[in-house]
Amino acid sequence: MLLGSALCYAGMAALCLGMDRHHQQVWSRKAPLRQRGLRLLGWLLLAVALWPCIQAWGSSVGVVIWFGLLSAAALVLVLLLPYRPKGAALLMGLALLGSLPVLVWSAA
Numbered sequence: 001m002l003l004g005s006a007l008c009y010a011g012m013a014a015l016c017l018g019m020d021r022h023h024q025q026v027w028s029r030k031a032p033l034r035q036r037g038l039r040l041l042g043w044l045l046l047a048v049a050l051w052p053c054i055q056a057w058g059s060s061v062g063v064v065i066w067f068g069l070l071s072a073a074a075l076v077l078v079l080l081l082p083y084r085p086k087g088a089a090l091l092m093g094l095a096l097l098g099s100l101p102v103l104v105w106s107a108a
Helices: 001-019 019-024 032-080 083-108
Strands: none
Touching: 001 019, 001 032, 001 083, 019 032, 019 083, 032 083
């Protein structure tokens, strides 16, 4: 569940930071290539976050758990982004770096 939560948060944060407004809060100038990359990374991470949920709880319950984790990640991001946008980006990086080794280990 922790792996799914970290991947959901990183995916939602990447999608948010791909938007113009939130991107400018963290980085002072526009970078369209970085924004497209963040959007792509966000969708990819959200899709990958579904895999550990389905693996742990099966297809029917796993999808429901995934939607709950998406909602919780969005809530954390909504509460954090207006006050600490750079902290939200840092937490995204930490969640991504912490979840990738676990994801690779669980796939093997």
